[in-house]
Amino acid sequence: MTQQAVLGARDVNLIRGVFFLQPIALGAWFPRIAEIQQRLQVSEGEFALALVGMPVGLLIMLMFAGRLTEKFGARQLLIIGLFAFICLMPLPTYASSILQLFVYLAVVGSSLAFVELCMNVIADKTERKCGQLIMSGCHGLWSLGVLVGSLISSGFSWVGYGPSESILMVSGMALLPALFTSYSLTEGREPDVAEKSEDGFQMPSGALVAVCFFAFGITMTEGAIADWSAIYVTDLFDLSAGYAGIAYSTFAMMLTFGRLTGDWLRSRVEVQVAAAGIVVLALIGVGILVFSPNYAVSLLGFGLVGLGVSGGFPLAVTAAAEKPGRSAAANVGLMTQIALGGFLVGPLVIGYAADHLGIQGGFMLMLPALVLSLFMSRSLIKR
Numbered sequence: 001m002t003q004q005a006v007l008g009a010r011d012v013n014l015i016r017g018v019f020f021l022q023p024i025a026l027g028a029w030f031p032r033i034a035e036i037q038q039r040l041q042v043s044e045g046e047f048a049l050a051l052v053g054m055p056v057g058l059l060i061m062l063m064f065a066g067r068l069t070e071k072f073g074a075r076q077l078l079i080i081g082l083f084a085f086i087c088l089m090p091l092p093t094y095a096s097s098i099l100q101l102f103v104y105l106a107v108v109g110s111s112l113a114f115v116e117l118c119m120n121v122i123a124d125k126t127e128r129k130c131g132q133l134i135m136s137g138c139h140g141l142w143s144l145g146v147l148v149g150s151l152i153s154s155g156f157s158w159v160g161y162g163p164s165e166s167i168l169m170v171s172g173m174a175l176l177p178a179l180f181t182s183y184s185l186t187e188g189r190e191p192d193v194a195e196k197s198e199d200g201f202q203m204p205s206g207a208l209v210a211v212c213f214f215a216f217g218i219t220m221t222e223g224a225i226a227d228w229s230a231i232y233v234t235d236l237f238d239l240s241a242g243y244a245g246i247a248y249s250t251f252a253m254m255l256t257f258g259r260l261t262g263d264w265l266r267s268r269v270e271v272q273v274a275a276a277g278i279v280v281l282a283l284i285g286v287g288i289l290v291f292s293p294n295y296a297v298s299l300l301g302f303g304l305v306g307l308g309v310s311g312g313f314p315l316a317v318t319a320a321a322e323k324p325g326r327s328a329a330a331n332v333g334l335m336t337q338i339a340l341g342g343f344l345v346g347p348l349v350i351g352y353a354a355d356h357l358g359i360q361g362g363f364m365l366m367l368p369a370l371v372l373s374l375f376m377s378r379s380l381i382k383r
């Protein structure tokens with residue numbers, strides 16, 4: 001085996017490690033959100049507006065992250081972003097008002113922008129260099145990292161630790177391994193001059209815009225299910241929070257399974273066919289949820305939606321990085337901005353529609369978004 005092949009295999013394992021370690025601190029935050037709301041004594045609507053702070057900070061910083069990555073290199077900014085993000089993650093637990101919570105989450109989201117962009121750029125470059133499909137598996141490991149962080153934080157809650165202490169301890173556990181793993185990467189150490197965009201603003205190509213719209217429909221559906229699955233179960237079937245948790249867990253487990261097996265699928269099926277196929281699964285799942293007569297049938301719908309949306313974002317990252325005219329970092333940054341817009345828009349639109357049409361009527365609005373993704377799936381080219 002050549003030295004380049006050895007370095008390539010080493011970088012594959014390292015970037016997989018970064019994808020797993022980075023979200024552990026983020027996962028520790030999710031189980032403690034309800035305690036923060038109770039402490040602040042605010043309504044669900046007010047609290048929801050505060051939670052928008054993280055994606056807002058992420059979206060704003062992504063406007064600059066692509067150019068900075070071109071200038072300084074993905075690995076350097078990944079290390080800085082990881083250090084800032086993991087150290088800042090406990091900050092929202094100290095908020096004493098809704099405004100403070102929004103600002104603290106926006107600050108965390110700003111640091112997360114560099115991490116998300118640089119991880120995906122390095123994963124794409126590593127995939128091309130070593131000739132091994134890894135993007136979907138990396139995102140599957142990201143989902144596992146969130147799960148691990150959530151379980152550890154929940155365990156700390158059971159033994160009496162508050163949100164601040166729990167997230168501080170989890171962040172402390174993840175910090176050094178994440179920094180060491182990202183520092184050890186050989187890919188992304190230097191800016192890729194060959195892929196740098198020219199000075200001045202460059203309009204994205206039509207093919208890149210199509211990839212962005214593909215990602216938008218997928219992430220809108222993913223965000224809507226994540227935020228509204230519990231309310232769907234409790235409102236429609238009048239079941240307890242435990243049953244609602246099972247519904248979301250079904251969605252999350254199939255999402256993780258789909259990502260972990262996505263590279264296997266990509267190696268055997270044309271990427272356009274794979275993209276169209278998973279969107280069709282998501283459409284069938286949403287259709288089941290819209291017309292579901294009982295809880296058991298709804299679980300099938302949640303599982304199909306999770307499996308359907310699982311490969312969308314990894315496929316979009318790879319396709320965006322390959323589009324000509326701009327650097328990979330700039331393309332992935334723009335696509336990530338549009339995709340995050342889907343996460344923001346989906347829950348808000350579904351919530352507004354549910355007030356007038358009921359929760360199943362609100363879920364119907366995911367169907368046109370997925371049809372858009374299905375139509376745009378032809379823009380994803382094979383490697």
